[in-house]
Amino acid sequence: MKKALVLLLAGLTLASCTQTEQGTAIGAGTGAVIGGLATGNVRGAAVGAAIGGVSGALIGSVAEQPGQCYYRDRYGRRYIDDCPRRY
Numbered sequence: 001m002k003k004a005l006v007l008l009l010a011g012l013t014l015a016s017c018t019q020t021e022q023g024t025a026i027g028a029g030t031g032a033v034i035g036g037l038a039t040g041n042v043r044g045a046a047v048g049a050a051i052g053g054v055s056g057a058l059i060g061s062v063a064e065q066p067g068q069c070y071y072r073d074r075y076g077r078r079y080i081d082d083c084p085r086r087y
Contacts, residue, residue, distance in 0.1 A: 020060035027056020 028049045035048020058078065059070060069083040 020057055023056035023058075023060020024053050025056070027059070028053035031055075 029052070031052020032045045032049035034052070036042070036045035038044055038048070067083055068080050070078065071081055072078050
């Protein structure tokens with residue numbers, strides 16, 4: 001019951017946020033969990049949260065820009081550009 005209540009409250013707090021804010025929160029939370037599990041310490045969780053938050057913000061900001069898509073080049077660099085026609 002406690003888990004359901006926590007999930008409900010988390011969902012309600014994210015419901016009024018912009019796509020960028022939602023992406024940041026979800027990315028940071030996921031990054032913290034993955035970083036903590038991978039390294040087994042708080043430093044890994046903090047680094048994971050920072051990386052996940054930045055990545056989530058980038059992806060969320062693309063969702064707020066109609067006609068813009070998120071791409072990755074062959075070197076792994078991310079960038080935003082116009083979407084293909086009829087996308």
